[in-house]
Amino acid sequence: MSKTEPTPATEDADIGAAGSQLSTAPAEDTGVAMPGSFGGVRKPGALGWLAWSGREALGWVRWIWRQLTSMRVALILLFLLSLGTIPGSLIPQTSVDAVKAENWRKAHETLAPVYDKLGLFHVYSSVWFSAIYILLFTSLIGCIVPRTWQFVGQLRGRPPGAPKRLDRMPVHTTWHTDAEPEQVLAAARGLLRKRRFRADATGDAVAAEKGYLREAGNLVFHIALIVMLVAFASGQLWKSEGQKLMVEGDKFANTLTQYDDFKSGSLFRADDLNPFSFSLDKFEGTYERTGPQRGTPRTYEAQVTYRDGADGEPKKRTIKVNEPLETADSKVYLIGHGYAPVVSVYDGQGKLAYRGAVPSLPLDANVTESTVIKVPDTRDKDGNRTQLGFRGLFVPTQVPEMPMVSKFPALDNPRLVLTAYRGWLGVDSGTPQSVYQLDTSKMQQFKDKDGKSPFAQNLKVGDTMTLPDGSGTLKFEGIKAWATFQVSHQPGNGMALAGAVAALVGVAGSLFIQRRRVWVRAVRGADGRTVVEMAGLGRSESAKLPEEIADLAAALTKDAPPVAPKEPVAPEEPVAPEEHKESGASEEPATPADSADSQDSAEPSEGARA
Amino acid sequence: MPLAAAANENLAHISNVLIYSAMAVYTLAFLAHIAEWVFGSRSAVGRTAAAITVEARQAAAAAGGTAAAQGGGTAVLERPKVVTRSAVGDRDIPDGPGAAGGSEKGDVYGRSAISLTVLAFLLHAGGVVTRAASVERAPWGNMYEFSTTFGMAVVGVYLVLLVLKKNVRWLGLPLTTTILLDLGLAVSVLYTDSDQLVPALHSYWLWIHVSCAILSGAALWVGACSTLMYLFRDGYEARLVAGRTGPGLDRYLAELPQDRKWARFKAKLAKGTDNPVSRLPAAATLDKFAYRINATVFPLWTFTIVAGAIWAEAAWGRYWGWDPKEVWSFITWVAYACYLHARATAGWKGRKAAYIALFAFATYIFNYYGVNIFVTGKHSYAGV
Ligand code: HEM
Numbered sequence: 001m002s003k004t005e006p007t008p009a010t011e012d013a014d015i016g017a018a019g020s021q022l023s024t025a026p027a028e029d030t031g032v033a034m035p036g037s038f039g040g041v042r043k044p045g046a047l048g049w050l051a052w053s054g055r056e057a058l059g060w061v062r063w064i065w066r067q068l069t070s071m072r073v074a075l076i077l078l079f080l081l082s083l084g085t086i087p088g089s090l091i092p093q094t095s096v097d098a099v100k101a102e103n104w105r106k107a108h109e110t111l112a113p114v115y116d117k118l119g120l121f122h123v124y125s126s127v128w129f130s131a132i133y134i135l136l137f138t139s140l141i142g143c144i145v146p147r148t149w150q151f152v153g154q155l156r157g158r159p160p161g162a163p164k165r166l167d168r169m170p171v172h173t174t175w176h177t178d179a180e181p182e183q184v185l186a187a188a189r190g191l192l193r194k195r196r197f198r199a200d201a202t203g204d205a206v207a208a209e210k211g212y213l214r215e216a217g218n219l220v221f222h223i224a225l226i227v228m229l230v231a232f233a234s235g236q237l238w239k240s241e242g243q244k245l246m247v248e249g250d251k252f253a254n255t256l257t258q259y260d261d262f263k264s265g266s267l268f269r270a271d272d273l274n275p276f277s278f279s280l281d282k283f284e285g286t287y288e289r290t291g292p293q294r295g296t297p298r299t300y301e302a303q304v305t306y307r308d309g310a311d312g313e314p315k316k317r318t319i320k321v322n323e324p325l326e327t328a329d330s331k332v333y334l335i336g337h338g339y340a341p342v343v344s345v346y347d348g349q350g351k352l353a354y355r356g357a358v359p360s361l362p363l364d365a366n367v368t369e370s371t372v373i374k375v376p377d378t379r380d381k382d383g384n385r386t387q388l389g390f391r392g393l394f395v396p397t398q399v400p401e402m403p404m405v406s407k408f409p410a411l412d413n414p415r416l417v418l419t420a421y422r423g424w425l426g427v428d429s430g431t432p433q434s435v436y437q438l439d440t441s442k443m444q445q446f447k448d449k450d451g452k453s454p455f456a457q458n459l460k461v462g463d464t465m466t467l468p469d470g471s472g473t474l475k476f477e478g479i480k481a482w483a484t485f486q487v488s489h490q491p492g493n494g495m496a497l498a499g500a501v502a503a504l505v506g507v508a509g510s511l512f513i514q515r516r517r518v519w520v521r522a523v524r525g526a527d528g529r530t531v532v533e534m535a536g537l538g539r540s541e542s543a544k545l546p547e548e549i550a551d552l553a554a555a556l557t558k559d560a561p562p563v564a565p566k567e568p569v570a571p572e573e574p575v576a577p578e579e580h581k582e583s584g585a586s587e588e589p590a591t592p593a594d595s596a597d598s599q600d601s602a603e604p605s606e607g608a609r610a
Numbered sequence: 611m612p613l614a615a616a617a618n619e620n621l622a623h624i625s626n627v628l629i630y631s632a633m634a635v636y637t638l639a640f641l642a643h644i645a646e647w648v649f650g651s652r653s654a655v656g657r658t659a660a661a662i663t664v665e666a667r668q669a670a671a672a673a674g675g676t677a678a679a680q681g682g683g684t685a686v687l688e689r690p691k692v693v694t695r696s697a698v699g700d701r702d703i704p705d706g707p708g709a710a711g712g713s714e715k716g717d718v719y720g721r722s723a724i725s726l727t728v729l730a731f732l733l734h735a736g737g738v739v740t741r742a743a744s745v746e747r748a749p750w751g752n753m754y755e756f757s758t759t760f761g762m763a764v765v766g767v768y769l770v771l772l773v774l775k776k777n778v779r780w781l782g783l784p785l786t787t788t789i790l791l792d793l794g795l796a797v798s799v800l801y802t803d804s805d806q807l808v809p810a811l812h813s814y815w816l817w818i819h820v821s822c823a824i825l826s827g828a829a830l831w832v833g834a835c836s837t838l839m840y841l842f843r844d845g846y847e848a849r850l851v852a853g854r855t856g857p858g859l860d861r862y863l864a865e866l867p868q869d870r871k872w873a874r875f876k877a878k879l880a881k882g883t884d885n886p887v888s889r890l891p892a893a894a895t896l897d898k899f900a901y902r903i904n905a906t907v908f909p910l911w912t913f914t915i916v917a918g919a920i921w922a923e924a925a926w927g928r929y930w931g932w933d934p935k936e937v938w939s940f941i942t943w944v945a946y947a948c949y950l951h952a953r954a955t956a957g958w959k960g961r962k963a964a965y966i967a968l969f970a971f972a973t974y975i976f977n978y979y980g981v982n983i984f985v986t987g988k989h990s991y992a993g994v
Contacts, residue, residue: 071951074951075958078948079966082944085944086937089937089938093932124932168695173692175690321925322921333927335927488927488928496929507908507912511908511909512906550692553690553692
């Protein structure tokens with residue numbers, strides 16, 4: 001961007017208006033604009049004071065606004081944003097993993113309160129982080145609006161006229177011809193227009209410009225950033241996310257009470273949940289059977305029957321790990337699975353006290369599971385009320401050597417290893433209990449016949465465990481799989497995606513399209529022949545400009561064939577290679593003429609400076 | 611099935627052998643590059659490179675911007691000549707003569723180093739491909755595979771730039787050094803037996819997301835190298851303009867009081883490094899090259915993050931969840947945006963922008979090694 005190049009005053013004057021507005025980047029305040037007294041003269045009396053304060057305040061507001069929307073402050077805010085994002089990845093965040101954050105708090109007693117004060121357990125919603133991005137986006141809006149107007153102005157205006165001295169432009173060429181100046185200019189204008197420049201003839205020169213899409217792309221990119229922020233924010237505010245564990249055969253309807261666990265954004269309301277329901281028909285997992293990766297999961301599939309709305313048609317669907325079920329505005333993801341042994345428990349009176357599938361908690365990759373069965377409503381053989389509890393392991397593939405650890409995650413040799421308790425489960429004591437834990441503080445473990453070692457049994461499907469003293473029986477009836485689902489509702493996804501695509505297209509346009517200006521001047525020289533001058537100006541990074549000018553000049557020579565001036569105005573001078581940056585790096589020093597004409601010596605990386 | 615598994619293990623074994631062979635050949639290339647630099651410093655051209663650049667600068671100054679651009683003698687000219695003027699503010703110092711510094715022996719070593727690099731690259735690529743075949747999926751399911759593929763991409767980017775005749779031969783030594791470090795780390799610390807993916811990683815977005823991430827990183831590596839060299843070269847050129855190289859530097863050093871330890875240290879360091887640095891391309895060339903690479907990669911990196919978000923949405927039900935990996939790729943993205951802004955802001959271009967670029971690349975590297983090893987998150991696939 002040549003206009004912010006630290007140019008010596010004289011050089012600046014050369015490029016001057018010709019280089020202005022090659023981009024709509026805000027002008028840099030080069031002078032140190034000190035906020036001073038904006039109020040000016042203060043007239044006596046209260047009114048005078050009021051007027052003065054008003055001017056003063058306005059002056060400050062303007063000054064702050066100018067600072068905020070300058071490139072420099074935007075740059076600093078961007079840098080702060082990248083630094084400010086770091087702590088959130090190193091310190092456990094409550095919003096990402098609450099348990100981990102809590103453990104960290106416990107482990108660091110002195111640091112935790114300080115971190116709490118600084119909001120380091122929820123960086124991305126903390127005051128200071130919000131301040132950074134809100135300021136940045138304010139700056140962004142304050143930057144985009146004037147730039148858009150400026151750009152519209154440029155689109156409606158004409159490319160700036162040719163500067164007086166074209167030979168001071170970064171790329172320049174000139175030749176003499178016998179064609180009339182008007183002819184040359186007309187040809188140049190036609191040529192430039194054909195190459196999709198906006199070209200205009202004014203006076204003795206044609207001014208042309210191309211690559212406006214760069215600016216458009218840049219604006220689209222920055223606007224898309226705002227769209228993405230809005231989409232993200234609305235997603236956070238209105239989102240909801242709930243989890244549900246389902247055993248094969250279970251049904252789920254999308255209401256708040258059915259969830260095991262539910263989180264939502266601050267503007268979410270329970271009736272935002274759209275009605276749908278589904279039942280888990282079957283869950284299937286397949287695993288690698290051979291090789292070093294034996295046991296690694298290959299596929300997980302949940303087959304469900306799904307109904308849209310309160311009473312829609314039932315439809316069969318398969319949910320996989322990367323393939324959620326999509327409903328009207330929610331998605332149902334498969335996030336976990338395990339086995340649930342199906343048991344029936346008869347009490348001392350022979351009455352069926354419990355029957356059902358018991359989802360068990362997986363402990364390792366081979367799905368060794370911890371199983372807890374609570375049977376609150378039983379009577380012993382004498383008819384007294386008591387409660388029964390069972391605890392143990394479910395092992396999908398048992399081998400005789402290690403009965404307590406599964407050797408494979410599939411159901412190759414499923415066993416249930418249980419021990420039993422009686423007494424009081426404490427389930428109605430008021431404090432909530434985990435279904436995966438058995439509180440044995442008020443229970444007594446059944447003992448073996450010898451009266452010492454705990455009573456335990458290794459059951460396969462169909463086996464029955466008979467408790468000592470006729471306290472009851474447990475029958476291992478079968479096995480079902482369970483799966484956990486996450487139902488997510490996140491509005492704004494479509495908008496975020498649209499924003500992302502726009503940002504991509506915009507930034508590609510902004511970085512790959514070169515905006516450049518070309519001028520052609522044709523005047524009658526002292527010898528009566530026409531002197532054609534052509535010059536180009538681009539942003540400092542553009543490497544292709546010398547090639548393009550060479551190309552344009554070659555094309556124009558068809559209408560303005562070069563001839564030698566009648567009386568050579570300047571003797572032929574050897575041109576120092578340094579003049580031609582192309583030759584600086586190339587292996588065989590190219591002659592200046594070569595460097596302009598041949599394609600490969602003007603390679604961008606070989607130091608062509610435009 | 612067992613037959614296939616055995617075949618796969620065989621392939622994995624072949625892959626390992628190929629990677630080790632590639633490392634051996636890279637080592638030879640590395641040594642050849644060292645020889646190139648050493649002979650270059652002994653060559654007459656190398657020794658006088660500093661003097662040459664000074665002369666060139668003066669010649670350029672004398673010629674000014676007034677060189678005639680018209681041909682005189684012939685009656686009809688074929689084509690008008692194009693004159694370029696360097697951007698205002700540039701120092702007008704031409705590129706250095708390259709690592710070999712004009713020494714023929716050095717050049718031979720340099721060329722053989724490149725041939726060796728090509729050979730090593732083929733072995734390396736073979737290693738990556740056989741690994742992919744052995745696991746029957748894209749070769750980036752764990753850090754070992756990621757490292758080897760990443761290294762391959764870096765060499766690939768370098769070779770492509772060479773084929774395109776870009777002025778990147780000076781990259782050879784830093785390239786072979788980093789590749790040896792990368793592969794060394796991969797085979798020793800990060801090695802994981804060939805295995806397959808857990809279902810969460812089964813998605814074609816994996817292909818898109820990770821391949822873009824690898825390609826971006828490889829190109830950003832080239833950009834960062836160029837930026838680093840720019841910083842050295844820029845310091846050298848500043849001293850060159852101030853007349854503080856060669857004999858000038860000796861004089862300066864002699865006049866420096868003994869107690870100005872830091873200044874003396876810097877001057878001595880400069881004395882030791884000026885010779886190789888003088889053979890690098892000009893600061894302006896390096897800076898521009900780094901900018902082009904970084905600016906080209908920025909949209910690709912943006913796409914990488916978007917693709918990752920789409921994948922996360924499909925796998926975990928949210929496109930953005932502040933997972934450490936996501937956070938760091940965002941940091942990298944913002945840091946590169948910052949660099950691009952700095953380049954467009956007066957008072958920030960040049961060295962300051964270069965520091966930001968290095969910071970940005972450091973965040974990329976941290977995202978890869980740091981996050982995988984030290985931070986746990988949903989993306990923890992390190993297998994270490
Ligand atoms: C939300 C944070 C922002 C991001 C991620 C961002 C990113 C970018 C990127 C990637 C470019 C392309 C660089 C190029 O064309 O050379 C760019 C250019 C630009 N940005 Fe931003 N930007 C942000 C905020 C801002 C703000 C707040 C301003 C206003 C002060 C701003 C003004 C500009 C301008 C003027 C350019 C064009 C520079 C040029 O023409 O060379 N940006 N921005």
